[in-house]
Amino acid sequence: MSAEVVSLHPRASEPSLAPMLALTAAGMNSVNTVILDRMQSQIPLIPALAGHLISGGGKRMRPMLTIAGAELCGYHGARHHKLAAAVEFIHTATLLHDDVVDGSDLRRGKATANMVFGNPASVLVGDFLFSRAFELMVEDGSLRVLKILSHASAVIAEGEVDQLTAQRHIETSEERYLSIIGAKTAALFAAATRIAAVVAERSEAEERALEDYGRNLGIAFQLVDDAIDYDSEAAESGKGKGDDFRDGKMTLPVILAYARGDAVERRFWQDAIAGFANSDDDLAHAVELIHRHDTVNATRERARHFVQRAIGAIAGFPAGEARAAMAEAAEFAVARRY
Amino acid sequence: MSAEVVSLHPRASEPSLAPMLALTAAGMNSVNTVILDRMQSQIPLIPALAGHLISGGGKRMRPMLTIAGAELCGYHGARHHKLAAAVEFIHTATLLHDDVVDGSDLRRGKATANMVFGNPASVLVGDFLFSRAFELMVEDGSLRVLKILSHASAVIAEGEVDQLTAQRHIETSEERYLSIIGAKTAALFAAATRIAAVVAERSEAEERALEDYGRNLGIAFQLVDDAIDYDSEAAESGKGKGDDFRDGKMTLPVILAYARGDAVERRFWQDAIAGFANSDDDLAHAVELIHRHDTVNATRERARHFVQRAIGAIAGFPAGEARAAMAEAAEFAVARRY
Numbered sequence: 233m234s235a236e237v238v239s240l241h242p243r244a245s246e247p248s249l250a251p252m253l254a255l256t257a258a259g260m261n262s263v264n265t266v267i268l269d270r271m272q273s274q275i276p277l278i279p280a281l282a283g284h285l286i287s288g289g290g291k292r293m294r295p296m297l298t299i300a301g302a303e304l305c306g307y308h309g310a311r312h313h314k315l316a317a318a319v320e321f322i323h324t325a326t327l328l329h330d331d332v333v334d335g336s337d338l339r340r341g342k343a344t345a346n347m348v349f350g351n352p353a354s355v356l357v358g359d360f361l362f363s364r365a366f367e368l369m370v371e372d373g374s375l376r377v378l379k380i381l382s383h384a385s386a387v388i389a390e391g392e393v394d395q396l397t398a399q400r401h402i403e404t405s406e407e408r409y410l411s412i413i414g415a416k417t418a419a420l421f422a423a424a425t426r427i428a429a430v431v432a433e434r435s436e437a438e439e440r441a442l443e444d445y446g447r448n449l450g451i452a453f454q455l456v457d458d459a460i461d462y463d464s465e466a467a468e469s470g471k472g473k474g475d476d477f478r479d480g481k482m483t484l485p486v487i488l489a490y491a492r493g494d495a496v497e498r499r500f501w502q503d504a505i506a507g508f509a510n511s512d513d514d515l516a517h518a519v520e521l522i523h524r525h526d527t528v529n530a531t532r533e534r535a536r537h538f539v540q541r542a543i544g545a546i547a548g549f550p551a552g553e554a555r556a557a558m559a560e561a562a563e564f565a566v567a568r569r570y
Numbered sequence: 571m572s573a574e575v576v577s578l579h580p581r582a583s584e585p586s587l588a589p590m591l592a593l594t595a596a597g598m599n600s601v602n603t604v605i606l607d608r609m610q611s612q613i614p615l616i617p618a619l620a621g622h623l624i625s626g627g628g629k630r631m632r633p634m635l636t637i638a639g640a641e642l643c644g645y646h647g648a649r650h651h652k653l654a655a656a657v658e659f660i661h662t663a664t665l666l667h668d669d670v671v672d673g674s675d676l677r678r679g680k681a682t683a684n685m686v687f688g689n690p691a692s693v694l695v696g697d698f699l700f701s702r703a704f705e706l707m708v709e710d711g712s713l714r715v716l717k718i719l720s721h722a723s724a725v726i727a728e729g730e731v732d733q734l735t736a737q738r739h740i741e742t743s744e745e746r747y748l749s750i751i752g753a754k755t756a757a758l759f760a761a762a763t764r765i766a767a768v769v770a771e772r773s774e775a776e777e778r779a780l781e782d783y784g785r786n787l788g789i790a791f792q793l794v795d796d797a798i799d800y801d802s803e804a805a806e807s808g809k810g811k812g813d814d815f816r817d818g819k820m821t822l823p824v825i826l827a828y829a830r831g832d833a834v835e836r837r838f839w840q841d842a843i844a845g846f847a848n849s850d851d852d853l854a855h856a857v858e859l860i861h862r863h864d865t866v867n868a869t870r871e872r873a874r875h876f877v878q879r880a881i882g883a884i885a886g887f888p889a890g891e892a893r894a895a896m897a898e899a900a901e902f903a904v905a906r907r908y
Contacts, residue, residue, distance in 0.1 A: 275732045329697060333690040352671040352734055355693055359667060360727035362697070366704055366720035375711055382704035389698035394613045396690055 247563035249291075252300060255557040259299035259313065260292065266317035270364055281349045281357045285324055289340045293453070293565075294424040295320045300561070301428025301442050303554040304546065311431045314368050315377060319424045321365035322381065326388055326420075328358035333396070334479055377427045384423035391415025395481070402490060402505045404482035413454040414447070421450030444545035445558065448538045452566050455535035458483035459528045460570065462519055474515040480505045484534065486518075488527035497521055535566045585901035587629075590638060593895040597637035597651065598630065604655035608702055619687045619695045623662055627678045631791070631903075632762040633658045638899070639766025639780050641892040642884065649769045652706050653715060657762045659703035660719065664726055664758075666696035671734070672817055715765045722761035729753025733819070740828060740843045742820035751792040752785070759788030782883035783896065786876045790904050793873035796821035797866045798908065800857055812853040818843045822872065824856075826865035835859055873904045 271282040295316035302312045330336070331344040332351045338344060346354040362385070369378050395412045398404045425446030429439040461476045462485045476483050482505065490501045503509040504518060522528055543559045609620040633654035640650045668674070669682040670689045676682060684692040700723070707716050733750045736742045763784030767777040799814045800823045814821050820843065828839045841847040842856060860866055881897045 273728055273731075275728050275735065277731050277735055278728065326697075329693050333693055351689075353731065355667050355671055356727055356730045356734065359664075359696075359700070360724060360731065362700065363720055363723035363727055366716070367724055370713060370717045370720050373713055375708060375713065378704070378716065379708045382701055382708050385701035386698060386705055389694055389701055390611055390613050390616065392694045393611075393615050393691065393698065396694060397613065397615055 247560050247567050249561055249564045251553070251557035252296065252561035252564075255303055255554060256296045256299040259302070259316070260296060262310065262313040263292070263295050263299065263316045263320070266313055266368070267320055270317060270368060271321075271361065273360065277349070277353060278357055278360055281328075281345050281353055282324065282361060284342075284345050284348060285327060285339070286320075288342050292320055294323050294420055297421060297424045297446060297449075297558075298428050300554060300558050301425040301446075302432055304442070304549050304558060305429055305432035305434050305438065307428065307432035309431065311372055311374075312428060314372050315427055315431065316424070318365040318368040318372075318381065319420065319427075321361040321368070322385055322388075323420060325358040325362040325365070326392070328354045328361070330392070332358075333392070334475070336475065338475075374430060376430050380423050380426055380430070384419045387415045387419040391417075391419065398482050400480035400506055401482060402502050404487060406484065406487050409482060409484055409487055410451070413451055413458075417454040418447045418450030421453065422447035425449075438549075441545050441548060445542045445562075448542035448545060449562050449565060452535040452538035452542065452562070455484060455531050455538065456566050456568060459485055459531040459535070460568075462486075462522045463528050463569070474518075477504065477515050477518055478510045480507050480510075484531045485522050485527040488530050489518075489522045489525045492525040492527070493521065532566065539563060539566045585898050585905050587899055587902045589891070589895035590634065590899035590902075593641055593892060594634045594637040597640070597654070598634060600648065600651040601630075601633050601637065601654045601658070604651055604706070605658055608655060608706060609659075609699065611698065615687070615691060616695055616698055619666075619683050619691055620662065620699060622680075622683050622686060623665060623677070624658075626680050630658060632661050632758055635759065635762045635784060635787075635896075636766050638892060638896050639763040639784075640770055642780070642887050642896060643767055643770035643772050643776065645766065645770035647769065649710055649712075650766060652710050653765055653769065654762070656703040656706040656710075656719065657758065657765075659699040659706070660723060660726075661758060663696040663700040663703070664730070666692045666699070668730070670696075671730070672813070674813065676813075712768060714768050718761050718764055718768070722757045725753045725757040729755075729757065736820050738818035738844055739820060740840050742825060744822065744825050747820060747822055747825055748789070751789055751796075755792040756785045756788030759791065760785035763787075776887075779883050779886060783880045783900075786880035786883060787900050787903060790873040790876035790880065790900070793822060793869050793876065794904050794906060797823055797869040797873070798906075799823075800860045801866050801907070812856075815842065815853050815856055816848045818845050818848075822869045823860050823865045826868050827856075827860050827863045830863040830865070831859065870904065877901060877904045 267286060271286060272279050298312055298316040298319055327339070328345055331339060331346050332354050336344050337347045345357070365381070366378075369381060391412050391414070394408075395416055398408060398412060422443045423446070426439050426443035429442045458476065461474065461483065486501065486505070490498060493501065500509065500517065500521070504514055539562045542562045546555055546558060549555050605624060609624060610617050636650055636654040636657055665677070666683055669677060670684050670692050674682050675685045683695075703719070704716075707719060729750050729752070733754055736746060736750060760781045761784070764777050764781035767780045796814065799812065799821065824839065824843070828836060831839065838847065838855065838859070842852055877900045880900045884893055884896060887893050
């Protein structure tokens with residue numbers, strides 16, 4: 233366990249996802265049944281392609297957060313199973329489209345769906361899953377949930393377009409980066425946790441508290457993802473190492489290394505992000521510069537800040553298994569090395 | 571005016587879209603305001619790309635059908651303006667994704683958005699418009715409309731995937747082709763007209779009648795589109811001439827020419843659809859074979875059959891300006907040469 237995490241939240245051992253998995257095990261069984269049932273179609277390519285990604289070892293963080301949030305709210309119904317599946321379908325649709333947009337060939341250590349089935353099928357099956365997500369929400373029948381998730385979906389797309397616009401632009405600010413990840417990643421985390429309070433019919437304040445937990449956790453999660461892509465000590469992340477670098481994506485480790493670099497280093501970053509220096513040697517040099525300026529750790533430090541805020545957001549809920557599991561899951565998300 | 575159209579519906583002149591345009595002019599003004607307002611975003615690339623297609627000379631057939639359907643139902647409110655805009659956003663999203671899927675470079679006589687802005691931006695802005703469509707529906711607040719349009723969206727995606735699976739497969743049957751166009755094209759026409767009856771709070775039977783009008787018109791519309799792609803007499807369709815041929819898409823003119831051809835011709839079609847014979851000379855030969863077996867006219871004949879059904883579907887509504895305009899618009903859709 234790293235010293236920083238200890239200082240924030242004294243704990244006898246490394247933070248673990250185990251309490252979260254235990255808390256949500258029964259609920260996630262139901263969610264997985266809905267997912268497998270509702271990704272079916274008369275068109276065989278649809279479940280084949282969707283299943284490639286859905287069965288591909290994802291952690292299903294987002295639906296798990298909906299289930300955990302419902303536990304925190306003391307909800308004992310079953311509505312959230314369908315809605316959690318809808319959240320995962322929206323997430324899966326964005327992953328399918330992201331991999332097409334980035335031309336990615338590896339995700340979670342496996343060939344991407346676009347590599348196996350082609351870009352056209354990935355685009356269209358993403359559209360199918362997105363539509364199916366809305367069908368699930370309509371079946372549930374809450375306009376409030378529909379509003380939260382349709383808005384989140386629009387915000388996600390805006391964040392993705394914004395990221396595309398920022399790509400290969402070395403002058404991207406930390407503020408803009410935070411705005412991008414707040415949209416492309418944290419909006420769905422926030423919606424996933426907020427809808428738990430909606431189905432549990434809790435107060436607006438509690439909705440906001442759960443939303444804040446999700447949003448801050450989502451930002452932390454993305455910061456750590458972006459740190460890992462340059463972390464020479466990290467285990468393989470399951471996506472192609474150095475993808476962000478080769479794609480010229482402006483993530484916080486780069487933004488900080490550029491800000492802290494001297495004129496020669498800044499020149500290197502300008503060339504690299506513009507796409508003129510992206511060999512394996514260039515990547516190694518980038519990792520070295522990032523190590524020199526300690527920006528992976530600085531990025532993780534920022535993530536810990538957001539995790540603190542996430543944990544603080546649910547402090548008003550009663551202490552118990554659910555709150556403890558959600559707090560530890562947040563710490564786990566930021567301490568992870570893969 | 572062709573003899574066939576006269577035999578179905580005696581009319582003094584060529585069928586025209588003018589009565590439909592007059593009927594829906596005021597409503598479409600309101601719809602266009604919603605479209606322009608709601609395609610905006612803080613991310614400048616979104617309205618730029620969306621506007622490229624939305625302002626690109628489309629006829630806005632689908633929202634126009636919603637407006638016309640509402641007129642037919644005697645609806646005097648304003649709810650359908652937002653919903654018609656949602657229908658157009660769904661349609662625009664599918665066009666953006668289709669052009670990426672097909673690698674198209676021309677639509678409505680202009681460079682496609684993917685050619686101007688790139689595939690990644692087209693995929694993501696499509697996702698944005700799709701999400702925005704659902705936000706508009708949620709604002710309206712009818713779960714029934716949400717159900718109809720979320721289901722239509724899933725069916726459209728299934729139809730697109732099915733078409734992708736059938737591509738380059740010469741053995742595609744007429745039945746499967748009709749199933750594909752029923753999903754990829756007619757489902758949205760059917761939903762667009764059905765929701766007019768929903769907002770007007772008409773009976774289930776009237777909902778079904780308007781849905782049948784839309785579905786049959788949508789099938790006819792796609793049949794004519796597919797005929798035009800091989801119609802040597804037709805004016806430029808605005809999309810790249812012979813695109814379907816080069817993409818190996820199995821449309822009715824080809825399915826019928828293959829069925830009616832001798833062994834040598836069938837061999838040619840097998841090679842062509844598989845992608846081994848797709849030069850300009852091959853396209854010219856394909857057009858000649860289609861002319862020899864008269865399958866463009868046979869396809870148009872099928873379209874006229876569906877238009878008859880569309881017109882028949884609304885026969886139970888009171889005679890008047892709306893019903894006459896919708897009937898003539900259906901005839902126009904099938905008589906058009908571009």
